Amino acid sequence: MTSNLFQPVAPRKTRTSRKAEESLPVDCSRQLDETKPLSNLDHSYALPADPTDLKTRLSEALARVESLERDMRNVKKREQRAKNMVLALLEDLDGKNLINEELKHKLNFYSGKMKIKS
Template sequence: MRGITFHKFPKEKELRRQWEFAVRREHFSASDYSVLCSEHFKLDDFDRTGQIARIRDGAKPTVFIFQRLGVSLGYKELREHPYAMPASPTGLKTRLSEALARVESLERDRRNTKVRERRAKKTVHGLLEDLRGKNLINEELKERLDFYSGKIKL
């Protein structure tokens, strides 16, 4: 998913323990390869001065779904990120159907937007012609409008 970054658990023991505790998984111990996604950190926890988003020294993950729900969730539920694959084929099929419906809706919106854009361009073109026909624009403005109206494709 776009904009999500992944960050390794810190090597420093105390901070690593705090990250592990924040995750709230029973008997969880992070390995050298364990990561958390950027969704679990506040915006000001990041140093974005370089080309790579880095977690600031001492920052801890504080954003979790279970905090909003007011309940403690297990490992499976914590993996329910937008970029995570559903555990079952039925869940995957549901996600695919939802995604296809969303694509169809966006394509319909795009077509409707293009129709509105063409309609607006025709209206502007008609107004320019009307102004020219009634001689309501001076020569300089007429030249500018001619220049820019050439950019309007009907």
């Protein structure tokens, strides 16, 4: 065995160290069976035991679903407006003969008229 494991350690002299030594000892005599069982609420998939908590969680989840559905509708409408604007621009440029076939092909892709071949 190494001798450095048995060497005495000099006591600390800082104010914080002295205060820590003077603090009250922690009572560890409490038995493990006296402790409360851990709650299931730390897992998102566990249902709460109280029906009112369950109702609250259900209401929050339904509100979140409605919010996400509304956001999805808004995104789809925004995308459709952008496609309509590109299509209107394409028709306007084509009507004024300011567009060539290559650019027309590229703009058709963004207007939704052309599908990606997979």
